[in-house]
Amino acid sequence: MTQLTYSSILSRVIRQVYCNGKGKNKFMSTQGPKVETKSNPDPVQRLGPHMYAPTNLDKRMLVWVKRYPSMAEIPSQVTLDCMLQARSKVRVRICNIMIVITLIGFLIAAVSGKKEVASGNTLFKIDQDWQKNLREEHAEATNKNGST
Numbered sequence: 001m002t003q004l005t006y007s008s009i010l011s012r013v014i015r016q017v018y019c020n021g022k023g024k025n026k027f028m029s030t031q032g033p034k035v036e037t038k039s040n041p042d043p044v045q046r047l048g049p050h051m052y053a054p055t056n057l058d059k060r061m062l063v064w065v066k067r068y069p070s071m072a073e074i075p076s077q078v079t080l081d082c083m084l085q086a087r088s089k090v091r092v093r094i095c096n097i098m099i100v101i102t103l104i105g106f107l108i109a110a111v112s113g114k115k116e117v118a119s120g121n122t123l124f125k126i127d128q129d130w131q132k133n134l135r136e137e138h139a140e141a142t143n144k145n146g147s148t
Helices: 003-019 056-064 080-119 123-147
Strands: none
Touching: 056 080
């Protein structure tokens, strides 16, 4: 055999080993080789909905969004789509509750502020009184130090 045939055979072998026969360098790939075992089945063979085992909090969420009538009737496995929809509904409900609580807090603050203004207690007046007391204390301290 000639030198040309040895180099062509060698280049084909190297290409097969390092490129997995697909033209891609296996060392540049971000994914490792796929090993087909029972714990890692081929994704094509896995058919049907993805299932999820709900925790106690997840079960409470499912009952709160009225997906199931009670916690006892929730199966041990629910679909992932069912769980994601329930979480989204709970998230929206909690946000709505927080909005209502914030509005109630604003109303309470406004009403209490109006009562304070009506009784004559304003922040300006409180600040003026504090500064007046501070000046009097400072004057007394300087008089004590000056007289001794």
